[in-house]
Structure formats: C-alpha cells, structure tokens
Amino acid sequence: MAEPTDAPVRLVDVHKRFGTLTVLDGVSLDIPRGQTTAIIGPSGTGKSVLLKHIVGLIKPDAGEVSVFGTNMATAPEREVYAVRKRLGMLFQDGALFDSFSTGENIEFPLKQHHPEMSPAQRRARVEEVLAMVELPGLYDRPTPALSGGQRKRVGLARAIVTGPELVLFDEPNSGLDPMTSDAIDALIGHLKETLGITFVVITHDIVGTINVADHIAMLYGGKLVAWGTCAEVTHSEHPIVRRFLGRNLILPAPHDPASARLPSI
C-alpha cells in the first residue's frame, strides 16, 4: 500500500448508514498515486456511495475521508472547492445536460473552475479533449443525439478537461458493447500512462478491470473484503471473492499470492 503521505485519497474507518441500512461499515483504504484502483462488488454494496464520499457529496457518520490531505467532511467550503478543482468525476448515469451541446457539456467544469480562460481558450481545450476521446469535431452535436458509447466518452472528456490529478469513474463501461467497452478501457490506460492521473474506477466488468487496473478493492457487506494487486485479488481464495469473480477467470500468475490482504468478514 502507498505511504500515507503519498496517497491522494485516504479513507479511515468510514461508516455510513441511511436510516437502518448500514452501507459502509468501517472501510479503510489508501488509493495509490498515479495508478488505477478498481472498486468492485455486488450491486447495492456501496461503491457509488464510497465515491460520493471522496468528492464530498456524502459525509461519513464516523471515520475520515481525506483527499490531498483535506478532510472532505469537515474542511471549510473554500478548501473543499479547491480540492474539487483538482479532481474529475464521471457519474454512473453520465449526468450530461441534454439542453447543452456536446461541447458545452465538456466546457462546463472549465467555466466553473477556470473563469480566467477566454472563450477561445476554452473552445480549444474542449476540441483537444474531444480528440483525446476520439470524438473530434463533435462540439456542436446535440447531446440527445449521442449514442450510449459516445455519451460515456463525453462524460469522460468532461471529467478530464480541467487536467485533474485524480479522476473518479463510476462504471464507465456499463451498458456498452464489448468493443466500445474495450475502447474505453484502452483510453483509461492511455490517459494514465500519458497524463500520470490517479484513477479510481468502479466497474462490473471484471475482465476489463484486470486489463486496466493496478489494484483492486472489493466491497461486500459494508466492508473491504479484498485489497491488493489484480493478481493478488484475483487469486484470492476468499470464498466471497471467488464467488464474485467466478471460477473460470484465466489470470496471470501472481507474484506473491500470500501477500494479498484479505480481512475476514
């Protein structure tokens, strides 16, 4: 695990309940800098809730969530805003504004966080990221006219347009055909290599995850049941992890399977 000072995101014993429903029941996790961490787990297990804690949209009942050293629940609004300026987020539902064009959607965080940029500079930056997500020339395309895969790419472009150090993706592959899904994975891998961004990616696509992630964290029953490199987690003998991953996953050999940290549940 990364040194505490080096982890851009640190969760310490995070607890969260909604009414009588316990969603996070003591989750501690350091997200390594400059790497891709995948968060996996069954539906309804709290993956999106965990991500919303990182951006400060949900506050923990107990425990701490810090991003770049700032406690997202207790820091003054100004400090939380300064942290948000350094991160990009792709929400599970895409959250694009249908009344905006494709380009205007991508431009939105630039207007919010970089008022010093001129309209021409913003336009040039949007064109640049549109090319990065392989949608060149789509600035004026009405958002409702985009396909599902294109919407994901636009969401991704919007998440990276400000040049964030940390990017959070909630299911960038969901609802996509395998080829588009692979293309999104390749894009994430490319962005990590070229821009050195720290990624946290929630996904249901296990095979795709293994292709893009450096580390995997698995949530189950409100707890982190597995954490380690892809090889460590995918070779875990933990019954819940095995059941979730399935028996037939063909995997690379682990360097040291014994080193996977698997807290009991």
Ligand SMILES: Nc1ncnc2c1ncn2[C@@H]1O[C@H](COP(=O)(O)OP(=O)(O)OP(=O)(O)O)[C@@H](O)[C@H]1O
């Ligand atoms: N704001 C909220 N108020 C009440 N309950 C909530 C709220 N947000 C999430 N929940 C509940 O918390 C649980 C975890 O939700 P979450 O969206 O994190 O699941 P998930 O792991 O992302 O699932 P999926 O894989 O289906 O996206 C669910 O039972 C959900 O209904």
Ligand SMILES: [Mg+2]
């Ligand atoms: Mg979710």
